[in-house]
Amino acid sequence: MNKMRPIAVFAAGVVAAAGLAACGGGDDSGGSGSGPGYNAGNQAQVNKSDKKGGTLKFGDSDDWDSPDPGNTYYAFSQNFARLYGRGLTTFKPAAGKESLEVVPDLATDMGQSSDGGKTWTYKLRTGVKYDDGSTVTSKDVKYAVERSNYTKELQLGPKYFKQYLVDNKPAYKGPYEDKSDEGLKSIETPDDQTIVFHLNTPFQEFDYLVAMSQTMPVPKAKDTGTKYETAIVSSGPYKVDNYTRGKSMTLSRNPNWNQSTDPIRKALPDKIEVQVKQNADDIDQRLLAGSLDMDIAGVGVQSGTQPKVLTPEQKPYVDNPVQGFLRFMSLNQHVKPLDNKHCRVAVQYATDKVAAQTAYGGPLAGGDVATTVLPPSVDGYTKFDLYPQKQAENGGLDEATVAKAKQELQACGKPDGFSTKISARSDRPKEVAMAEAIQQSLAKVGIKVSIVQYPAGDYFNKYVGVPKYVHEHGIGMMIMAWAADWPTGYGFLAQIVHGDAIKPSGGNNLAEMDDPAVNKGLDDAIANPDKAARMKAYGEVDKLVMGTAMEVPLVYAKALMYRPKRVTNAGITYSYGGMYDYLNMGVE
């Protein structure tokens, strides 16, 4: 769900990054400034305030995929859309682990499930109005789901509802083609305050799915299809006054929003401005100068700014959260000799993860060394390490770790090592550097890898996401990054390790893992209504995945996030990939 900011090509950044590396990392101590403290925003919202008024100013080096709640995938967009729209549920406006909790929003309560988790019923709050004064009804929620999942025109968002809802016979073609009043039969609206979803399979995390912006209501009469992004009807505390692609968006108060219908929003600023397509380095300068309040993309400051925010004066305004991303290397089980588990285990031991971490930016800007597929910020994470490594005193893997790798090579029948290819995205220099670090560490046990690079835009559609291409070109190792569409084990794992996720092209299960135990573990877990048991099961599935040795976790991504002094209620939410929660943000 998250989106990576293109890496700025700015020579000074290289020098600054070197300076940052010299600073060392992993230090959790606060600076000497008077701010709330380094990493304070990771655990709780800082600078708490109920003060209303002022203008909250965001900047973005890129733009939305679309601000239309029914046509967007970006994490910041999901986070921000809650200012002008209300889904059935949402994530609790809080920091750290607490932010993973799903709470009712437009709905009065969480979904009531029946039929073993195949039917979900929600009751809507009464008195919720759009910015034009008309009343929100359950039919508008149904229409929002239909338009976002079943039309040819809106293709940018996820299609989970289409995947899990029972389809019509013949197949439903979406509200733009199917003009019948009934629409999609598996969504019922018996009255204006009730909506019932009928699923084709038990799915116990449906409350997470309806937290996506696609359940933000859209009145059918106001829908303008692909042009709706410039004429969004608001059900939240703010209305969109103007959105011009490539330029800006401005929000002002929705005069018909009623606080009594909305227990989770504070609606603090009078106005919200977002400038898009701004220079990334300039955004950082403006944050430090106090003329901008927040980088909306939420992926941290640029490498050139990192040393500046780590000075004693600025460090108390910095957070260094885990971002929900895992950077990892998939080992394709059909590319010889990685079809042999021992060869894969040898790679697990011989991959110097600290070297990979350093190549990606070190512990602060790169991330923490990873040993599991699930990152710590995802519900269901269990800490374990099946292939423990140790570093030698003078750097690199110690002798014992290297010896284990060699033992596995012996068992694999390749005592002198083997040759294969490793892929990385050519326009992501840090990823290429990571591949080079891995190449060097594997060479020490005789595994010779040549690096192949492909552009990010085609990486999955044309190259490593196409099994036929991978097999024909013998690409045994593929570096990628992944974040969950919703922050649970299933939301994270299903698209990268479940056998159903293997696709002819554009897939994310690069290892082509189709392990019956892993598939069953995920299928059983998602059907289990007991949340605690489900979360425990995700940890077990993670162990099964690591047991196959097809995935080599490298780093849990982290970023240096800056929260200017005048911003209130700034806390890191794990639900949107480790960025600040925008729901109740304000200014002093």
Next chain:
Amino acid sequence: MFAYIIRRLIGAVVMLLLVSLVTFGIFFWLPKLAGQTTDQIAASYVGKAPTAEAIQDTKERLGLDKPVVVQYGNYLKALAVGKDYKAGPVTDHCPAPCMGYSFRSSQPVLETLLDRAPATLSLAIGAAIVWLGVGISTGVVSALRRGSVWDRASMIIALAGVSLPIYFTGLVSLALFSYTFKIFPGGGSYTSVTDNPLRWFEALVLPWVTLAFLYAAMYARLTRAGMLETMNEDYIRTARAKGLPERTVVTKHALRASLTPIMTIFGLDLGLLLGGAVLTENTFGIPGLGRLAIDSIRSGDLPMVLGVTLLTATSIIVINLIVDLLYAVVDPRVRLG
């Protein structure tokens, strides 16, 4: 003169057709020669993990399922007679000359270009005034005081101006004059001249100076070289022998003759800038045509790329026509026929 203009305008139309054909070819044929399929092109307009059904729908919606020749024909047809665009539940009509709709935002291309053009126009014309004023005057003074401290200093500064990239001088000027001394507003502060003329001016001072620094340096060196050559001509000696004041010799005789090559280059430079000053717009967060162009190229938005390319080509062609016509005014030896 009239026949000359007509001939040039007909040539311009042919040139624009060629430009559009080449841009179309680059967009569609080059990726295919590199092995990319239409499905893969379409997949880039769909969200994460696109399904085969979504890719097929997108191909149909954007017309990518048709042969490239047909797509090009449809593009020309829309330019001539307009087209209808189905945005879902509503249908838009785009009147001629319709340059199509963005693959990304579904906004009409011409409307977007017209929305972005004032920012680029403000930047380019303001900067051109600064660089012409500073560059030509510096070049003239340097030529007249050849070998002096002024000449050496200004040529060293000119060399620096040509050598330093805009994304460096721009960010340094922002760091100094916006965020340290707080004299001018920072990046992203551009406002339309009709909304707030004072803020428009304040926000453009740094971009003008930054952009002009690069061009003024080049123009100073060109003017200096031209003036040095002209000042050695026989007719300058004759003018001086006739007892004309030095000011008249320099401005009416030497500078006028030196301006002809500068006008040629100015026409090309301004034409290119009107198509977008990519680096300056990006550094200062100005929503102009340059930023639109680079964003459209990055996102594979063919209609928008075509629109910006045609607009840039038109700017260059029109300005060069004007420059050619001005030759006759500046230099009496030139006659158009």
